[in-house]
Amino acid sequence: MANLAADLDYRERASRGELDLGWLRRSRAEWGIRAEPSRIGLTLRDIAVGTYGEVPDHPPRRTMAPRGADIPDDVPDMGYTINDKSEVWSDNVMELYEEAVSRQWSATRDIPWGDLAPIDPDLEHAMCQLATVLSEVEMVAADFPAKWLWRINHDFVEAKMFLCTQAMDEARHTEVFRKRALANGGGLGRATAVVEEFLKVILDAQSYDEGSALMHLLGEGIVLSLFRAGEMIAPSDVEKRIFRLCMQDEARHVSYGTMHLRYRLQRDPSLAEDFHAYLDRGEALMAVLFTTPEVVEPATILAAGSLEAAAALGSAASDVLRIQTVEEYLQRCDRAGLDRRGRMHLPDDLIAGTSGVAPGGVEAGASSPGTTVAAASGGVA
Amino acid sequence: MTPGTASSAGFPSAGFFDELVRDVVRRPEEYERLGFADCRLVIEVVEPTGEVRRFGLVLDGYDIRSEGEIADLDGFHPEVVVSGALDTWSEMLAAIAEHGFADRSHTLNALSIAGFPLSARSDDPIGRDKFYRYAETLQTLFDSVGLRAPAEA
Numbered sequence: 001m002a003n004l005a006a007d008l009d010y011r012e013r014a015s016r017g018e019l020d021l022g023w024l025r026r027s028r029a030e031w032g033i034r035a036e037p038s039r040i041g042l043t044l045r046d047i048a049v050g051t052y053g054e055v056p057d058h059p060p061r062r063t064m065a066p067r068g069a070d071i072p073d074d075v076p077d078m079g080y081t082i083n084d085k086s087e088v089w090s091d092n093v094m095e096l097y098e099e100a101v102s103r104q105w106s107a108t109r110d111i112p113w114g115d116l117a118p119i120d121p122d123l124e125h126a127m128c129q130l131a132t133v134l135s136e137v138e139m140v141a142a143d144f145p146a147k148w149l150w151r152i153n154h155d156f157v158e159a160k161m162f163l164c165t166q167a168m169d170e171a172r173h174t175e176v177f178r179k180r181a182l183a184n185g186g187g188l189g190r191a192t193a194v195v196e197e198f199l200k201v202i203l204d205a206q207s208y209d210e211g212s213a214l215m216h217l218l219g220e221g222i223v224l225s226l227f228r229a230g231e232m233i234a235p236s237d238v239e240k241r242i243f244r245l246c247m248q249d250e251a252r253h254v255s256y257g258t259m260h261l262r263y264r265l266q267r268d269p270s271l272a273e274d275f276h277a278y279l280d281r282g283e284a285l286m287a288v289l290f291t292t293p294e295v296v297e298p299a300t301i302l303a304a305g306s307l308e309a310a311a312a313l314g315s316a317a318s319d320v321l322r323i324q325t326v327e328e329y330l331q332r333c334d335r336a337g338l339d340r341r342g343r344m345h346l347p348d349d350l351i352a353g354t355s356g357v358a359p360g361g362v363e364a365g366a367s368s369p370g371t372t373v374a375a376a377s378g379g380v381a
Numbered sequence: 382m383t384p385g386t387a388s389s390a391g392f393p394s395a396g397f398f399d400e401l402v403r404d405v406v407r408r409p410e411e412y413e414r415l416g417f418a419d420c421r422l423v424i425e426v427v428e429p430t431g432e433v434r435r436f437g438l439v440l441d442g443y444d445i446r447s448e449g450e451i452a453d454l455d456g457f458h459p460e461v462v463v464s465g466a467l468d469t470w471s472e473m474l475a476a477i478a479e480h481g482f483a484d485r486s487h488t489l490n491a492l493s494i495a496g497f498p499l500s501a502r503s504d505d506p507i508g509r510d511k512f513y514r515y516a517e518t519l520q521t522l523f524d525s526v527g528l529r530a531p532a533e534a
Contacts, residue, residue: 040417040442092507095419099514103416224513231516232491240485244516247490251513258507320495331506 027070040102044094044158057085059155067155080153086267087208088152088159090259096252097158100165103252105245107176116184116238122307123235126298128186130230133295135177136191137223140199141253142170144215148208162256169249176242192294198285205278209264213275214282216257217332222286224250225325226299233302233317254332261336275338283345290322290350319353326354392474393426393467398436398447404525405445411521417442418515420508423451425464435462440515445522460508463489465499474526481527483520490516 035047047053052068062080065071082088090096119127145163152160181188202219205211227250230243265272289295296318297310303317304310326346333340344356351357391397405412418440426434437448437457451457469492476487485491490513493499503509512519 099416099419228490228494228513231488232486232494234485237482237485240488244488244490244520247513247516251510251516255507255510255514258510324494324496328506328509331509335506 029068029070040098043098044161045098048094055085055089055158056155059083059153061155062153064154067157078154080151082148082152082156082208085156086264088156088260090159090256090263092255092259093159093162096256097162097165100162100169100249100252103248104168105172107172107179110245111176111179111242112238113179113183116236118185119235120306122301123305124184124186125189126301127184127235127239128181129189129294130298130302131177131181132189132191133195133298134223134226135174135181135188136195137199137219138170138173138177140170140202141215141220142167142174144202144205144211147203148211152208166253166256169253173246173249176246180239180242189298190294192292194285194288194292195295198282198289201281201285209271209274210278212257212260213278216253217261217336218279218282218286218329220250220253220257221329221332222289222325224254225321225328228324229299229303229321233299235302258332258336261338265337269337272338276340276343279333279338279340280343280345287346287350290318290346322350323353326351326356330354330356392470393424393434393436395436395447395449398424398438398449401522401525402438402445402447404522404528405443408525409443412445412518413443415518415521418445418511418518420511420515421458421460422512422519423454423457423459423462424470425462426470427464427466429467440518445518459503460505461501461503461512463493463499463501463512465492469498473523477524477527478529482524489519489523 030050030052033050033052035042035049037043038046055067059067061071061075062078062083063071063075064078065075118124145167149160149163152163154160178188198219202211202215205214224247227243227247231240231247234240234243261275265275299321300313300315300317301307301310304313326344330340330344341356344351346356419442420440422438422440424436424438426436428434435451435454435457437451437459439446439448448457454462473483473487473489473492477483483489483491489499493501493512501509501512503512
């Protein structure tokens, strides 16, 4: 530890008014730099000017000093363990941070809670169970970044700031679904071992690489699909607004995860097999999620509009959700530079109708009417 | 209004989308509260004859611009194309006009979730995901049809 004894000589000189900023004139700061605001204000991209905009691939120091500041030799080493830019960076991280700050909303103020009205008890049970699951899973996406934030080198501060917005987003999601469960006479439903196992895998990830792939790309991709479905099957305009606002946040996190993995693999393609192994494990749990009544039944009942209609609907609604979830996940993996087609770890029944089917695997005929297999269309749909 | 016929101030037309984005000027605080956005989006309308018409929208910060009818799709460089039959678009607008906003089954998200009857397609999933990232802004924009006087809608 540096000698931090009080400098009484300086105190004496300062008391005599001998203040001249001379110590600052010796710094290497870029005096005269002047960042110009863009139309929406002064953004992180706007201030990425001169050397301040240069994010080192391997920072020479491990301090909390702002990147670009003059750093004396005696500042302590913070012991960061993530000191390679590609471990956390994505090319869209500055824009996603600004967007996150701009698009914050309040679960207290922006949801028309007063419009909630009594609904059929079966639908209320289903909605409350769905809210229980979502309130359960969302907080891990705050816990995970929080677990890794203090290990990330401060020179990657924009990525750290984005992860802070994610923690706030997820706190709000946890809040809004807890509030929904308690706001209309239903209360919380039941937690499940499989959901908790999936959350534990994310939280116990041995590296940020592993956890980010499991959470940002796989887990949040699934939840994004659930939010989209929730918006469609919401029993009232109150839940519809909840799901739509959550959807926006979740899509931001997934965009970070996709582009972060792309950034990582572009700089070290040899990591591809590691990421495949992480996702092999995660997909196995995803398969269980698709067959868990606490997850599947609420969505099916809400989609059908009643318990009786749900019996008639059978698996049609969950098939649409399953195929859409798998397709969008595969497309994001493609964008990141990781081809998961043909090696997904899902049982045949769950992969049927998707482009994840291995050559010679199950037929796509199980696809529900109206669903699309994007690979056939060239683009993504 | 009968689905499949022109509706809501001449949908589909450049004039319809010009009028749509005027809502941002009329109610700036509503859009600013939702936050800024950044997306080049095309609304694609497939007429019963099979003719395809495309209209460009640019979400730029707190502004939304109508770029009129797009003849050269690639030249517009869309990040996402939301496509559907005229009947579907007309039914959606009729539902908005009737309720004042999109009801449960007529939101942009609900209509596109299975890729049918609307689809949100993109060459890049990041572009497609922008359709989700700005869902509330886009829905607010289309829901503004429900704020118009009956003679306009």
